[in-house]
Amino acid sequence: MKITLLGTGASDGIPGFFSHSEVSEHARQHGGKNIRSRASALINGELQIDVAPECHHQLVRSGYRATDWTGVFFTHTHDDHFAYRELQYALIPFVDEPFAPFTIYGNEVALSAIAADYPDWPFEMVLSKSFEPIHHQQYTVTPIKAHHMLEQDAHNFLIQEGPTTLLYATDTGVWEDRTWEFLQDFKVDGLIIESTDGIHKTPYYGHLDARETVEVVGRLRQHGILRASAPIFTTHHAAAGGLNHDQLVDFFAPHGIDVGYDGLTFEIDGSTPSPEPS
C-alpha cells in the first residue's frame, strides 16, 4: 500500500494563515518541510482521505490526478477536512462528459451538508458509521470513533488491503475505551497520527500534544496493535504548537516516531511482517 501525505498541517496551516508566531515566521523564512497545508492523504493514488482547501494544489504538486479517485472518505466536517465544494469541478460544465466515478463516504452531518448544498449531485454517497466496515473495491475501510468533534460521529480510519493495514488517525484526541477495545483485534502495519498541539496543550479535548502522541503510540505498541516494524508518521501540526519541523524531529526521534511532511510518500506491506520481539 502506497500512502502519500498530501497535507500535514492543522486547521490554519503552517505558516498559520494570520499568524506571526515563531513557528510561522520560521516557516516563511525556511520553507521546505516547515510549510504545511491542511491535512489529507491519498492511498494508492485512488482513495482520497479528506478534501483539504488546498486539495487541487496538493494533487498537482505530488503528481496525482483526481480522475484516478475511486473513493473520497471524509473523517468529519471541520473546514480543514471538508472542502467538499471542490468536488463540483468533477462535473459539467467543468468537464465535457458527466463524470462521477467515485463514491463519497461521510457521516450523517457530512452527507446532509452535501445534499443540502447540491441536491442534484450524481455521486454515489454512502453513510459511514464508526465500527462498521465499508467494502470498497479491494479495500476494507473501517471508521473508528475519534474523541473529536463529539457532536458528530468523527472518524479515524483503518484501511485494509489484503494483509496490509494502515491506521489513519488525524483529529483523534485520546480515544475512549470502546475504540481501544475495537482496535485490539487489529495488527497495524503503518500509523499516521496527529500531534496538533506540540508543546502548547490547548483546552480543546479533541487533539493530542506531542507528549500525548508518544503516549498513544506507546499504548498501541504495548497492546500489540502496532507491529514493531510499522512506520509511524505524525501529521496535523499546528503553528501554535511551538515546534518547527526540525524541533519536532528532535522531539520524536527518541520514541521511534517520524515526523510527516507535505508530499511524503511511503509504502507498507503486511504480507511479510518482521517477527515481533518476545
Ligand SMILES: [Zn+2]
Ligand atoms: Zn483538523
Ligand SMILES: [Zn+2]
Ligand atoms: Zn477537526
